[in-house]
Amino acid sequence: MDLSRLRREARDAPESGIVAVMNYARGKEGLIPLWAGEGDLSTPDFITRAASESLARGETFYTWQRGLPELRDALAAYASALYGTTLAPERFVVTGSGMHAIQLALAALAGAGDEVVYIGPAWPNFAGAAGVNGSIPVEVSLDFDAARGWSLDIDKLRAAIGPKTRALFVNTPSNPTGWTADEATLRAILALSRATGLAIIADEIYSRFYYEGQRAPSFHDVMEPEEAILFVNSFSKNWAMTGWRVGWIEAPQAYGGVLENLIQYSNSGVAAFMQRGAIAALQEGGAFVDAQVERAHQARDIFVSRLRATNRVALTPPEGAFYAFFAVDGLEDTRAAAFAIADEARVGLAPGTAFGPTGPRFLRACFHRRLDEVEASADRLAAWISRLP
Amino acid sequence: MDLSRLRREARDAPESGIVAVMNYARGKEGLIPLWAGEGDLSTPDFITRAASESLARGETFYTWQRGLPELRDALAAYASALYGTTLAPERFVVTGSGMHAIQLALAALAGAGDEVVYIGPAWPNFAGAAGVNGSIPVEVSLDFDAARGWSLDIDKLRAAIGPKTRALFVNTPSNPTGWTADEATLRAILALSRATGLAIIADEIYSRFYYEGQRAPSFHDVMEPEEAILFVNSFSKNWAMTGWRVGWIEAPQAYGGVLENLIQYSNSGVAAFMQRGAIAALQEGGAFVDAQVERAHQARDIFVSRLRATNRVALTPPEGAFYAFFAVDGLEDTRAAAFAIADEARVGLAPGTAFGPTGPRFLRACFHRRLDEVEASADRLAAWISRLP
Numbered sequence: 001m002d003l004s005r006l007r008r009e010a011r012d013a014p015e016s017g018i019v020a021v022m023n024y025a026r027g028k029e030g031l032i033p034l035w036a037g038e039g040d041l042s043t044p045d046f047i048t049r050a051a052s053e054s055l056a057r058g059e060t061f062y063t064w065q066r067g068l069p070e071l072r073d074a075l076a077a078y079a080s081a082l083y084g085t086t087l088a089p090e091r092f093v094v095t096g097s098g099m100h101a102i103q104l105a106l107a108a109l110a111g112a113g114d115e116v117v118y119i120g121p122a123w124p125n126f127a128g129a130a131g132v133n134g135s136i137p138v139e140v141s142l143d144f145d146a147a148r149g150w151s152l153d154i155d156k157l158r159a160a161i162g163p164k165t166r167a168l169f170v171n172t173p174s175n176p177t178g179w180t181a182d183e184a185t186l187r188a189i190l191a192l193s194r195a196t197g198l199a200i201i202a203d204e205i206y207s208r209f210y211y212e213g214q215r216a217p218s219f220h221d222v223m224e225p226e227e228a229i230l231f232v233n234s235f236s237k238n239w240a241m242t243g244w245r246v247g248w249i250e251a252p253q254a255y256g257g258v259l260e261n262l263i264q265y266s267n268s269g270v271a272a273f274m275q276r277g278a279i280a281a282l283q284e285g286g287a288f289v290d291a292q293v294e295r296a297h298q299a300r301d302i303f304v305s306r307l308r309a310t311n312r313v314a315l316t317p318p319e320g321a322f323y324a325f326f327a328v329d330g331l332e333d334t335r336a337a338a339f340a341i342a343d344e345a346r347v348g349l350a351p352g353t354a355f356g357p358t359g360p361r362f363l364r365a366c367f368h369r370r371l372d373e374v375e376a377s378a379d380r381l382a383a384w385i386s387r388l389p
Numbered sequence: 390m391d392l393s394r395l396r397r398e399a400r401d402a403p404e405s406g407i408v409a410v411m412n413y414a415r416g417k418e419g420l421i422p423l424w425a426g427e428g429d430l431s432t433p434d435f436i437t438r439a440a441s442e443s444l445a446r447g448e449t450f451y452t453w454q455r456g457l458p459e460l461r462d463a464l465a466a467y468a469s470a471l472y473g474t475t476l477a478p479e480r481f482v483v484t485g486s487g488m489h490a491i492q493l494a495l496a497a498l499a500g501a502g503d504e505v506v507y508i509g510p511a512w513p514n515f516a517g518a519a520g521v522n523g524s525i526p527v528e529v530s531l532d533f534d535a536a537r538g539w540s541l542d543i544d545k546l547r548a549a550i551g552p553k554t555r556a557l558f559v560n561t562p563s564n565p566t567g568w569t570a571d572e573a574t575l576r577a578i579l580a581l582s583r584a585t586g587l588a589i590i591a592d593e594i595y596s597r598f599y600y601e602g603q604r605a606p607s608f609h610d611v612m613e614p615e616e617a618i619l620f621v622n623s624f625s626k627n628w629a630m631t632g633w634r635v636g637w638i639e640a641p642q643a644y645g646g647v648l649e650n651l652i653q654y655s656n657s658g659v660a661a662f663m664q665r666g667a668i669a670a671l672q673e674g675g676a677f678v679d680a681q682v683e684r685a686h687q688a689r690d691i692f693v694s695r696l697r698a699t700n701r702v703a704l705t706p707p708e709g710a711f712y713a714f715f716a717v718d719g720l721e722d723t724r725a726a727a728f729a730i731a732d733e734a735r736v737g738l739a740p741g742t743a744f745g746p747t748g749p750r751f752l753r754a755c756f757h758r759r760l761d762e763v764e765a766s767a768d769r770l771a772a773w774i775s776r777l778p
Binding site for chain 2: 001003005006007009010011014015016019036038042043048051056058061062063065096097099100103107109110111112114125128129131132133134166197198199226228240243244245253254255257258261264265266267268269270271272273274
């Protein structure tokens with residue numbers, strides 16, 4: 001059928017390169033799936049129960065566009081404690097996923113023909129969402145060094161900013177690389193934002209999955225109150241709620257009215273009963289997050305050391321997030337490799353081709369799983385790699 | 390705080406004129422709220438139970454971007470039976486609300502500077518969503534005759550189409566007017582779409598709330614298979630699921646890949662456990678819908694006849710949807726009136742100012758409630774109107 005009535009930007013939106021492999025090998029006997037950005041634990045009972053009880057109480061009507069006041073209070077309390085500061089509930093709006101938070105932040109800042117600069121290699125959805133809204137995603141690549149891992153050259157970031165740039169998107173800890181900006185780097189990015197008048201979209205979704213301390217460094221550590229930073233976040237990773245599609249934006253209080261209108265005209269809010277689950281997550285989920293992060297830390301060490309023992313893998317232990325993003329000596333076509341590894345090693349990986357211009361040499365594995373599966377998948381991968389010519 | 394870093398279209402997105410009155414009078418003692426587009430029944434148990442059981446089974450992971458295959462099958466079966474035709478599951482994608490369905494349809498068809506023509510007076514969110522995405526909503530007003538009600542002049546619709554027009558948005562039965570296109574009108578609109586090459590966004594959300602037959606006339610009755618019509622729909626009204634935020638798009642099968650990518654880059658899908666509730670609604674909800682529509686029919690007759698008995702109200706019985714959209718002799722400022730009516734008559738109405746250029750003479754009342762409340766609110770309103778000078 002003729003697709004010419006559809007808008008060009010919609011027709012051009014790329015298919016996820018991760019989904020292609022998943023669709024090929026989903027359900028393959030004995031395969032250990034490390035391709036998606038989620039763990040293997042379903043949502044804890046105390047969270048699902050809060051949602052079910054709300055449903056049973058009949059909380060099924062329209063509700064506050066910005067989110068239940070109780071959830072916004074709980075977000076403020078959670079974030080204030082995490083960052084050691086005081087953040088008002090009026091800074092928080094509830095969104096229909098972390099992805100929706102990114103879409104709203106983009107709609108708030110950039111339109112057709114505007115440029116948005118982001119740091120890559122990157123999870124493909126930020127660039128995808130920018131393209132759909134008609135703006136132009138401009139990637140600044142981290143530099144890779146096999147010994148020291150990933151680093152940001154701030155001059156490259158500065159050079160990417162032009163007259164059409166409207167925002168900087170910064171994902172730290174990074175999916176897929178695990179690169180985590182230190183405080184000096186965050187200060188340098190913030191100085192750039194101040195000098196150029198650009199807003200920052202801060203994706204610190206993996207902040208809790210950090211292996212060098214209690215949480216990753218954050219713009220909260222270096223910013224002044226009410227600076228033009230839109231934090232996009234999600235319940236997905238911390239509380240094993242990937243399938244729920246509930247996220248939030250924290251932004252200057254003065255942006256609240258604009259964000260509320262954008263919510264009105266996109267999904268018109270989030271189900272109240274889902275928000276009851278989210279409140280339970282924030283208020284009772286501390287031990288669950290700690291246990292998840294501790295397990296991911298062990299998983300990282302197992303996975304990285306077994307792959308490095310092949311002596312054919314370029315991979316430094318990621319400081320944050322729960323992915324190994326690694327290159328294999330002599331392996332150029334990682335898309336074909338991902339299909340072959342699914343077939344021959346029965347491990348599901350995401351090909352680096354999905355993660356932008358720097359990606360194609362790399363493969364991404366999500367190690368956020370039971371340790372025996374992490375060990376088994378690392379062993380299978382190591383064996384597969386060792387058989388390469 | 391300076392909002393200048395925010396995009397103009399985001400800053401300009403209007404606040405809902407309905408919400409302004411709600412925020413003023415919410416919780417007022419004894420007030421009967423007829424302002425929002427929802428009934429008074431919470432979601433039936435067989436639907437909430439299906440969602441809770443899914444949660445308890447641990448269906449909390451990422452799922453199909455287009456929606457669970459079982460839900461798409463159920464949608465196809467439901468719609469095929471309703472329209473007396475055969476519609477493949479591949480025509481359906483699940484969205485995070487009817488509003489999200491509209492946003493996706495707009496993203497698929499129109500971008501910055503493009504015009505989208507719609508029929509008014511209209512629920513404000515279509516125009517709001519178009520404005521946010523940078524396109525230009527162009528209203529074609531229905532004509533109002535106090536004796537015969539609302540009608541569409543197809544020549545006015547034709548005249549509104551220009552070189553920048555990308556889509557026609559048609560809401561029938563209409564919120565707020567209750568205007569319902571007959572088959573001849575649908576044929577005329579479709580002929581216009583064919584002649585101009587414009588896609589149609591068909592909002593037939595109120596199709597079941599129709600008082601002259603089993604369902605309202607639909608583009609399904611007059612179209613050829615696979616024409617460029619995107620039906621936007623929602624579980625909200627039929628199954629008392631307004632707060633859930635689950636909707637769907639039915640569109641030519643060939644558009645499926647594009648719509649899936651737009652979902653990926655907006656909310657990345659709908660919670661599987663919500664979709665289990667939606668399946669129960671479609672498969673077991675027939676009697677519930679019938680009972681709701683029957684009650685709304687009685688409510689309409691009560692409400693309309695009591696208001697007309699004042700001899701000061703211009704209102705013909707709406708053929709569809711569940712709103713009375715009426716003008717009162719001598720009442721010009723309906724926004725002020727809505728506040729006064731909340732205070733003095735303790736009835737919550739939506740001012741016509743929220744519904745576009747033709748709206749301001751009118752007030753909207755949602756009569757989708759228990760009949761004793763419908764009677765009481767109509768009596769209070771009639772008494773308030775009778776006291777007008």
